[in-house]
Amino acid sequence: xxxxxxxxxxxxxxxxxxxxxxxxxxxxxxxxxxxxxxxxxxxxxxxxxxxxxxxxxxxxxxxxxxxxxxxxxxxxxxxxxxxxxxxxxxxxxxxxxxxxxxxxxxxxxxxxxxxxxxxxxxxxxxxxxxxxxxxxxxxxxxxxxxxxxxxxxxxxxxxxxxxxxxxxxxxxxxxxxxxxxxxxxxxxxxxxxxxxxxxxxxxxxxxxxxxxxxxxxxxxxxxxxxxxxxxxxxxxxxxxxxxxxxxxxxxxxxxxxxxxxxxxxxxxxxxxxxxxxxxxxxxxxxxxxxxxxxxxxxxxxxxxxxxxxxxxxxxxxxxxxxxxxxxxxxxxxxxxxxxxxxxxxxxxxxxxxxxxxxxxxxxxxxxxxxxxxxxxxxxxxxxxxxxxxxxxxxxxxxxxxxxxxxxxxxxxxxxxxxxxxxxxxxxxxxxxxxxxx
Amino acid sequence: xxxxxxxxxxxxxxxxxxxxxxxxxxxxxxxxxxxxxxxxxxxxxxxxxxxxxxxxxxxxxxxxxxxxxxxxxxxxxxxxxxxxxxxxxxxxxxxxxxxxxxxxxxxxxxxxxxxxxxxxxxxxxxxxxxxxxxxxxxxxxxxxxxxxxxxxxxxxxxxxxxxxxxxxxxxxxxxxxxxxxxxxxxxxxxxxxxxxxxxxxxxxxxxxxxxxxxxxxxxxxxxxxxxxxxxxxxxxxxxxxxxxxxxxxxxxxxxxxxxxxxxxxxxxxxxxxxxxxxxxxxxxxxxxxxxxxxxxxxxxxxxxxxxxxxxxxxxxxxxxxxxxxxxxxxxxxxxxxxxxxxxxxxxxxxxxxxxxxxxxxxxxxxxxxxxxxxxxxxxxxxxxxxxxxxxxxxxxxxxxxxxxxxxxxxxxxxxxxxxxxxxxxxxxxxxxxxxxxxxxxxxxxxxxxxxxxxxxxx
Numbered sequence: 001x002x003x004x005x006x007x008x009x010x011x012x013x014x015x016x017x018x019x020x021x022x023x024x025x026x027x028x029x030x031x032x033x034x035x036x037x038x039x040x041x042x043x044x045x046x047x048x049x050x051x052x053x054x055x056x057x058x059x060x061x062x063x064x065x066x067x068x069x070x071x072x073x074x075x076x077x078x079x080x081x082x083x084x085x086x087x088x089x090x091x092x093x094x095x096x097x098x099x100x101x102x103x104x105x106x107x108x109x110x111x112x113x114x115x116x117x118x119x120x121x122x123x124x125x126x127x128x129x130x131x132x133x134x135x136x137x138x139x140x141x142x143x144x145x146x147x148x149x150x151x152x153x154x155x156x157x158x159x160x161x162x163x164x165x166x167x168x169x170x171x172x173x174x175x176x177x178x179x180x181x182x183x184x185x186x187x188x189x190x191x192x193x194x195x196x197x198x199x200x201x202x203x204x205x206x207x208x209x210x211x212x213x214x215x216x217x218x219x220x221x222x223x224x225x226x227x228x229x230x231x232x233x234x235x236x237x238x239x240x241x242x243x244x245x246x247x248x249x250x251x252x253x254x255x256x257x258x259x260x261x262x263x264x265x266x267x268x269x270x271x272x273x274x275x276x277x278x279x280x281x282x283x284x285x286x287x288x289x290x291x292x293x294x295x296x297x298x299x300x301x302x303x304x305x306x307x308x309x310x311x312x313x314x315x316x317x318x319x320x321x322x323x324x325x326x327x328x329x330x331x332x333x334x335x336x337x338x339x340x341x342x343x344x345x346x347x348x349x350x351x352x353x354x355x356x357x358x359x360x361x362x363x364x365x366x367x368x369x370x371x372x373x374x375x376x377x378x379x380x381x382x383x384x385x386x387x388x389x390x391x392x393x394x395x396x397x398x399x400x401x402x403x404x405x406x407x408x409x410x411x412x413x414x415x416x417x418x419x420x421x422x423x424x425x426x427x428x429x430x431x432x433x434x435x436x437x
Numbered sequence: 438x439x440x441x442x443x444x445x446x447x448x449x450x451x452x453x454x455x456x457x458x459x460x461x462x463x464x465x466x467x468x469x470x471x472x473x474x475x476x477x478x479x480x481x482x483x484x485x486x487x488x489x490x491x492x493x494x495x496x497x498x499x500x501x502x503x504x505x506x507x508x509x510x511x512x513x514x515x516x517x518x519x520x521x522x523x524x525x526x527x528x529x530x531x532x533x534x535x536x537x538x539x540x541x542x543x544x545x546x547x548x549x550x551x552x553x554x555x556x557x558x559x560x561x562x563x564x565x566x567x568x569x570x571x572x573x574x575x576x577x578x579x580x581x582x583x584x585x586x587x588x589x590x591x592x593x594x595x596x597x598x599x600x601x602x603x604x605x606x607x608x609x610x611x612x613x614x615x616x617x618x619x620x621x622x623x624x625x626x627x628x629x630x631x632x633x634x635x636x637x638x639x640x641x642x643x644x645x646x647x648x649x650x651x652x653x654x655x656x657x658x659x660x661x662x663x664x665x666x667x668x669x670x671x672x673x674x675x676x677x678x679x680x681x682x683x684x685x686x687x688x689x690x691x692x693x694x695x696x697x698x699x700x701x702x703x704x705x706x707x708x709x710x711x712x713x714x715x716x717x718x719x720x721x722x723x724x725x726x727x728x729x730x731x732x733x734x735x736x737x738x739x740x741x742x743x744x745x746x747x748x749x750x751x752x753x754x755x756x757x758x759x760x761x762x763x764x765x766x767x768x769x770x771x772x773x774x775x776x777x778x779x780x781x782x783x784x785x786x787x788x789x790x791x792x793x794x795x796x797x798x799x800x801x802x803x804x805x806x807x808x809x810x811x812x813x814x815x816x817x818x819x820x821x822x823x824x825x826x827x828x829x830x831x832x833x834x835x836x837x838x839x840x841x842x843x844x845x846x847x848x849x850x851x852x853x854x855x856x857x858x859x860x861x862x863x864x865x866x867x868x869x870x871x872x873x874x875x876x877x878x879x880x881x882x883x884x885x886x887x888x889x890x891x892x893x894x895x
Binding site: 004024026027028029064065066067068069071072073074075076077078079080081095096097098099100101102103106107123124125126127128129130131132134135138139140141198199243244245246247276277278279284287288291294317319349350351353354356357358360361363364365366367369370 | 523530552743812815
């Protein structure tokens with residue numbers, strides 16, 4: 001089979017900043033990303049939500065680009081920008097017409113060199129973040145379900161178990177001193193990677209990177225807390241009240257192997273067998289065939305980008321006339337089947353074709369060109385030191401055997417390796433009374 | 438209004454000369470059965486994306502019940518004369534394909550993406566769904582039951598409730614007024630309704646097939662003729678409902694959602710369709726107002742005042758009538774303050790010419806973002822479908838930037854006065870009545886509803 005390959009070049013500046021260029025002259029558009037190796041998992045204790053609040057502060061002004069200028073300069077160059085905080089990385093990115101490349105690099109370098117923010121900026125963004133939490137979590141049916149509900153039940157290490165969006169008391173306690181100290185500790189060039197993708201020649205990208213970033217001093221290598229979990233010996237369960245929604249819900253999470261192991265490849269394909277849309281076993285069984293659930297979906301979140309304990313999570317909203325116990329029993333039956341019978345080689349072949357096709361789509365990106373390629377290159381550089389993995393990682397998934405899938409199911413999909421959260425509607429409607437004719 | 442003087446950046450590198458944007462060549466064709474075809478090559482990844490559109494949607498059957506075309510599209514994928522629901526899903530997976538079926542107000546669509554190496558079998562499956570769907574009774578019953586839970590769940594979502602109410606207020610007796618069925622209407626859905634819609638809407642004369650991706654256009658056209666050539670069917674008569682009355686004066690509509698810890702604001706007014714000659718002007722005016730991160734409204738109520746996370750404005754171009762709207766989810770105690778700023782920024786654009794520098798920034802933004810579509814298969818597909826479905830001129834993509842850059846401060850002033858219709862803006866607020874009613878009532882005559890749509894006494 002003809003493998004699709006992308007040109008990727010990689011260098012490291014003397015200050016430790018890694019630079020990756022992936023040229024593609026098809027369209028006059030360039031995507032720039034800066035990834036820092038710090039996410040909400042390892043934010044300081046007593047400061048839940050701080051990594052994300054800090055991400056907002058990175059748009060509030062740097063030495064030569066005061067508040068509002070960063071956004072204005074990108075938009076007025078014809079581009080879009082954003083940032084996002086993940087478990088183990090935080091990213092900042094822009095997609096612009098390629099004639100704005102140097103301007104974008106100047107802006108990213110300016111804020112990597114010196115953040116310049118004040119108390120008013122912090123108060124302002126604290127308010128904005130609280131409205132973000134309200135619109136996404138506190139004022140939405142099933143808000144934060146299950147990504148905020150499951151970790152405190154599943155994990156014992158604070159790093160993995162805390163509220164990643166932040167308790168409001170912790171957000172209120174965050175000070176300007178915290179902002180500067182977080183910046184100094186983690187936002188050093190030797191803890192980051194710069195990515196330039198699209199309409200740029202590698203030598204031009206490297207020269208521009210050197211011109212704008214080379215004089216940013218390296219800092220001490222950040223010390224990271226150990227996110228390891230003590231061994232889990234029992235199934236864990238918890239309950240969360242659902243304030244708005246009408247349907248009972250549950251989420252089941254199984255802790256996954258370390259990334260880039262043979263088991264990881266197998267679990268990724270098993271995840272597709274279970275959660276791959278309408279053909280996935282869980283949706284097919286619970287929604288289409290048994291018709292217990294209204295929604296049943298899930299997966300391993302950010303497969304390539306996690307660097308600590310992570311789960312494969314199934315999220316189920318079920319009809320009120322079925323009890324939680326009956327719903328869980330139906331789910332367990334799906335799991336038991338893959339443990340006892342594995343999956344056939346025909347099904348595995350289908351999964352591999354779909355996997356390859358999805359991988360190409362990830363590389364291309366959607367509304368933001370090359371977003372997926374950027375994310376993969378960044379994670380492969382920061383965690384593995386090997387951006388070229390983007391061209392070879394697929395092989396590991398395509399080599400998975402039915403036996404590996406069955407052993408993975410037996411080893412990882414055990415009750416003693418899982419946590420379950422039940423999200424129960426506050427105003428429980430009378431079950432099954434107002435049935436459609 | 439920003440409370441601080443705007444500071445400027447120092448030492449910003451200039452933009453280098455612009456590389457021209459080349460939109461790829463379109464291959465247009467029409468099969469003898471009437472099916473319109475648009476093909477565009479884009480070799481970024483070894484895949485292709487497609488949409489098979491039909492120019493009829495929920496609005497055309499609104500007299501029967503809301504969202505019926507949408508349920509038709511949902512059940513469409515659950516069986517054909519040759520394949521069961523499960524076979525369809527597994528065949529898609531074995532082709533490495535994704536497929537979605539849906540209907541909006543004006544169109545029904547089968548959307549798909551797959552590997553170039555399997556283009557022909559995927560087109561074959563799309564063809565089968567468009568021509569030989571069997572609407573199995575059991576699948577219909579399941580999807581109807583699903584829909585019932587969905588419509589109950591929707592009524593707990595502030596964003597849905599706001600949108601639903603605004604459409605009712607703006608469109609009255611017009612089919613665009615009803616975006617979702619009631620549980621009772623869902624219970625009354627009949628499989629026969631779906632069969633009728635399928636027979637009438639899903640015909641080659643009513644269809645448009647768009648494909649973008651890694652293929653050779655001539656070879657692809659031959660495949661398409663082979664797969665879709667034998668299909669036949671007439672274009673359905675399109676109902677022409679009377680134009681909705683344009684509400685005069687400000688009205689305020691509060692949807693009471695007890696226990697809300699935030700208020701969803703959504704305000705809007707009648708505007709224009711995509712084909713209207715003012716479309717580009719309104720696009721630019723909107724981008725200055727609240728359509729971009731750097732827009733006046735976002736800078737004001739987010740970056741200056743911190744009232745909200747995600748304020749935005751936009752123009753929704755339905756086929757017969759477009760509307761302009763502005764939204765923000767805000768803290769309960771700043772509902773009146775947020776509305777005041779929403780009107781302030783609108784009135785400022787209606788009263789004072791935009792400074793040349795700000796205009797130039799917005800022009801660069803809009804033309805840059807427009808051209809971003811050229812970089813991905815999906816982006817191209819979206820731009821091409823806009824052109825084809827709205828019957829815009831062939832050179833629309835090529836001339837858009839020039840049109841944007843030709844606009845003047847006076848054009849924008851006139852456009853804002855026409856379409857950012859602040860004196861007649863209809864305001865919807867969704868939240869806890871006890872916390873927001875007195876604030877909302879300051880802005881016009883107030884009507885109050887519960888989440889089920891029942892009117893409550895004021």
